[in-house]
Amino acid sequence: MKIDIVSVFPEYFEVLNLSLLGKAQEKGLVEVTAHNLRDWTHDVHHSVDDTPVGGGAGMVMKPEVWSECLDELLHLEPTTVTCDSTADADDTASADAAEPAESATEIAANADTVPATDRPVLIFPNPSAPLFTQQDATELSHANHLLFGCGRYEGYDARIPQYYRAQGVDVREYSIGDYVLNGGEVAVSVMLEAITRLLPGFMGNAASIVEESYTGENALLEHRQYTKPADWRGIKVPDVLLSGDHAKVDRFRRDEALAKTNKLRPDLIEALDCSKLDKADRKTLMALGWEVSGTHPRQR
Numbered sequence: 001m002k003i004d005i006v007s008v009f010p011e012y013f014e015v016l017n018l019s020l021l022g023k024a025q026e027k028g029l030v031e032v033t034a035h036n037l038r039d040w041t042h043d044v045h046h047s048v049d050d051t052p053v054g055g056g057a058g059m060v061m062k063p064e065v066w067s068e069c070l071d072e073l074l075h076l077e078p079t080t081v082t083c084d085s086t087a088d089a090d091d092t093a094s095a096d097a098a099e100p101a102e103s104a105t106e107i108a109a110n111a112d113t114v115p116a117t118d119r120p121v122l123i124f125p126n127p128s129a130p131l132f133t134q135q136d137a138t139e140l141s142h143a144n145h146l147l148f149g150c151g152r153y154e155g156y157d158a159r160i161p162q163y164y165r166a167q168g169v170d171v172r173e174y175s176i177g178d179y180v181l182n183g184g185e186v187a188v189s190v191m192l193e194a195i196t197r198l199l200p201g202f203m204g205n206a207a208s209i210v211e212e213s214y215t216g217e218n219a220l221l222e223h224r225q226y227t228k229p230a231d232w233r234g235i236k237v238p239d240v241l242l243s244g245d246h247a248k249v250d251r252f253r254r255d256e257a258l259a260k261t262n263k264l265r266p267d268l269i270e271a272l273d274c275s276k277l278d279k280a281d282r283k284t285l286m287a288l289g290w291e292v293s294g295t296h297p298r299q300r
Ligand code: ADE
Pocket: 125, 126, 127, 174, 175, 176, 177, 178, 179, 180, 181, 182, 183, 184, 187
């Protein structure tokens, strides 16, 4: 996988040479290049931003500098496009500007969101975009080329993603959470880590990914984990985990995952497909106050 990152602080991404991602680069699984957006400026101050049209606080990143940079990295010729500047204002995560905005669940269920492996995906972190999920990480882990653009200040000119969508580029905008950061660099690091760890050969133990929170079609928060000693400072590992009875251990963990998800993320319980729940799952959910006779669980 080839990964380009454009930022006014490319040094920030030196940390990507450490740890598992550093090893993955050494092994040739990923090739990460961080570019300085200012290299595409022509003025003495290397300015990348300007005041917002219509007034308001802060500065907005200029489209001309970004387009010179992105055209070069995407091997595109500059052109002019005809599009309505309000058309896809709420269609930030979708690759297709003509489609109406979708909910996160609809986007996840839509096979069109899976990137074509031969097409680069241009990704802008943005606090006003749909939330980046494990599903997005999984989809993006199949792409061959990801290009991340880090915004700073009050963000980037809205015509940048619009223009590249009109050019047929798979453009996505994602928020990593309901809070505002100083720029996209941290968000890109978060997304990159979530994506690259899913690449075949990246993790030592691929099975651990299958069991993780948010993974799979019936995603639950993961059960708690313990290691030795069995009794530490007066707190004991649950007896069943020491029993050696794998079926019992699996059931205990599954029930714990259901109970934890019920408490912390009932929205994930509501999204479960009842036809994929076994008898014991249904019993546990009923005991937790859920009705499981329909397509999805409903709170009683
Ligand atoms: N840039 C600033 N805040 C952000 C957030 N929460 N997610 C993605 N990009 C951002």
